[in-house]
Amino acid sequence: MRVPLQTLPLLLVLGAVCASSKFTFPLRISPAEVRNTVPVTPQTPNEFLGLSFASDPTGKINFLAMIDNLEGDSGRGYYLELSIGTPPQKLNILVDTGSSNFAVAGAPDPYITTYFNSSRSSSYQSLDVDVSVRYTQGSWSGILGRDVIAMPQGVNGTYRVNIASIRESENFFMPAINWQGILGLAYKTLAKPSSSVETFFDSLVQQADIPDIFSMQMCGAGLPITGSGTNGGSLVMGGIEPSLYKGDIWYTPVTEEWYYQVEILKFEVGGTILNLNCMEYNSDKAIVDSGTTLLRLPEKVFDAMVEAIIQTSPIQNFNNDFWNGFQLACWDKDEKPWTYFPDLSIYLRDMNASRSFKITVKPQLYIQSLLTFRENLNCYRFGISSSTNALVLGATVMEGFYVVFDRAEKKVGFAISTCAEVDGVTVSEVAGPFSTQDVSSDCIVRNPLREPVMWIISYTLMSLCGIILLVLVILLLLPNRRHFDDPELVNDESSLVRHRWK
Ligand SMILES: *[C@@H]1O[C@H](CO)[C@@H](O)[C@H](O)[C@H]1NC(C)=O
Ligand SMILES: *[C@@H]1O[C@H](CO)[C@@H](O)[C@H](O)[C@H]1NC(C)=O
Ligand SMILES: *[C@@H]1O[C@H](CO)[C@@H](O)[C@H](O)[C@H]1NC(C)=O
Numbered sequence: 001m002r003v004p005l006q007t008l009p010l011l012l013v014l015g016a017v018c019a020s021s022k023f024t025f026p027l028r029i030s031p032a033e034v035r036n037t038v039p040v041t042p043q044t045p046n047e048f049l050g051l052s053f054a055s056d057p058t059g060k061i062n063f064l065a066m067i068d069n070l071e072g073d074s075g076r077g078y079y080l081e082l083s084i085g086t087p088p089q090k091l092n093i094l095v096d097t098g099s100s101n102f103a104v105a106g107a108p109d110p111y112i113t114t115y116f117n118s119s120r121s122s123s124y125q126s127l128d129v130d131v132s133v134r135y136t137q138g139s140w141s142g143i144l145g146r147d148v149i150a151m152p153q154g155v156n157g158t159y160r161v162n163i164a165s166i167r168e169s170e171n172f173f174m175p176a177i178n179w180q181g182i183l184g185l186a187y188k189t190l191a192k193p194s195s196s197v198e199t200f201f202d203s204l205v206q207q208a209d210i211p212d213i214f215s216m217q218m219c220g221a222g223l224p225i226t227g228s229g230t231n232g233g234s235l236v237m238g239g240i241e242p243s244l245y246k247g248d249i250w251y252t253p254v255t256e257e258w259y260y261q262v263e264i265l266k267f268e269v270g271g272t273i274l275n276l277n278c279m280e281y282n283s284d285k286a287i288v289d290s291g292t293t294l295l296r297l298p299e300k301v302f303d304a305m306v307e308a309i310i311q312t313s314p315i316q317n318f319n320n321d322f323w324n325g326f327q328l329a330c331w332d333k334d335e336k337p338w339t340y341f342p343d344l345s346i347y348l349r350d351m352n353a354s355r356s357f358k359i360t361v362k363p364q365l366y367i368q369s370l371l372t373f374r375e376n377l378n379c380y381r382f383g384i385s386s387s388t389n390a391l392v393l394g395a396t397v398m399e400g401f402y403v404v405f406d407r408a409e410k411k412v413g414f415a416i417s418t419c420a421e422v423d424g425v426t427v428s429e430v431a432g433p434f435s436t437q438d439v440s441s442d443c444i445v446r447n448p449l450r451e452p453v454m455w456i457i458s459y460t461l462m463s464l465c466g467i468i469l470l471v472l473v474i475l476l477l478l479p480n481r482r483h484f485d486d487p488e489l490v491n492d493e494s495s496l497v498r499h500r501w502k
Pocket of ligand 1: 156
């Protein structure tokens with residue numbers, strides 16, 4: 001089969017729009033690959049208004065009011081508008097389920113247009129504690145304080161929360177982003193400087209008395225990442241909005257409450273199961289992270305996956321650099337490359353441990369339209385990359401699903417998202433149940449050294465071992481010394497030797 005395709009060196013293609021090598025790296029929070037400055041027009045349509053009024057069991061929150069409260073895309077992240085302080089200062093805040101601090105720019109930065117000036121807020125209260133957070137990409141440091149926030153399209157009311165004011169940052173704010181802060185929605189275990197800093201969502205749940213659950217829909221599927229405009233999305237706080245998904249929600253347990261860590265059992269490429277030990281998929285953790293752009297796979301899994309894709313695809317002549325993210329692949333504008341690539345499925349453990357379910361992403365989600373070249377070519381990137389420390393279900397995957405973070409029941413749910421459609425085709429699937437008889441009963445890589453307490457224990461054990469070893473060495477050396485000093489022993493030995501010669 002002839003596949004009309006041209007690969008172009010990334011630097012050539014992106015020379016004009018992209019200024020750095022960051023394109024090649026999966027981005028934790030940041031969105032560096034896209035350099036087009038794009039005016040943002042808030043999306044206000046609400047085709048759901050005609051639907052029945054959905055709300056939480058207590059009837060206090062209106063989920064419909066939260067539909068479309070996000071803007072952004074997978075490359076630059078999805079953000080929510082917040083009003084901070086008194087009088088309110090409005091900022092856009094990146095929604096990140098892979099960290100646990102709420103932090104906003106507290107000083108000017110070349111890449112942001114506005115920032116939170118705490119001295120202009122009468123309700124701001126400094127805690128005088130330094131805080132810094134390092135992400136897979138980027139880091140910031142600042143000072144911890146407390147202030148009131150309100151969400152124009154969230155839970156009504158004002159809430160007092162911890163806020164870090166960012167004073168200095170590196171690779172955190174990027175060109176063309178339209179957000180000025182980050183909302184870490186993971187568990188308090190990850191909060192800096194310590195887990196005693198109550199997280200934004202914990203404060204909200206407590207003060208608004210809403211259920212401890214939020215859900216997310218990110219609507220960038222199939223849309224060019226450099227698109228002239230931003231896509232929408234929804235962050236539903238306090239529950240689940242039925243109009244945002246189709247079919248059933250399938251849940252997998254949160255195996256440990258720090259990141260949203262889940263257990264992946266199998267990978268399937270075009271109907272064929274990858275032949276890897278399931279531990280590889282969870283090495284050293286598998287997490288659901290809205291703040292990561294791509295689907296990131298541990299190196300071994302990545303290599304196996306790419307090989308399997310090449311096997312099932314008529315595209316054999318792809319340069320390695322496409323898979324590694326250094327090159328884009330371009331096709332005629334009229335041609336969609338998606339038929340050349342297989343579906344990818346990820347099997348997750350069901351709440352019933354002897355079952356699993358699978359979530360499937362079609363190529364429309366992971367072969368991502370990036371830019372148009374010379375009028376007649378559309379260029380795409382591979383939305384999957386390799387990782388050294390985690391498997392991350394980032395925006396590439398999340399854009400296919402309505403994802404429920406049910407903290408109350410320690411589970412994450414996946415359902416087909418109503419906006420996961422490209423040219424009228426649904427680009428994601430959720431199916432189950434499947435038996436888990438062919439997989440180990442536990443695929444989690446347990447790393448006891450993760451916990452500080454375990455560090456202390458292991459150091460204590462190590463020092464104990466050291467002392468015992470030292471004593472042993474001394475005990476061993478002492479007779480030896482005697483052995484060399486004592487002529488009798490030497491004689492004895494020589495007699496033995498002589499004996500043997502006889
Ligand atoms: C917040 O209050 C406004 C005005 O009363 C209402 O229209 C809106 O639905 C409420 N939003 C939520 C999320 O409850
Ligand atoms: C914050 O606002 C105060 C009062 O308006 C002003 O004096 C100060 O320069 C501002 N700080 C920054 C960092 O812009
Ligand atoms: C869990 O799944 C197994 C296999 O499908 C089934 O036999 C069992 O009844 C289920 N257990 C519960 C508690 O539903």
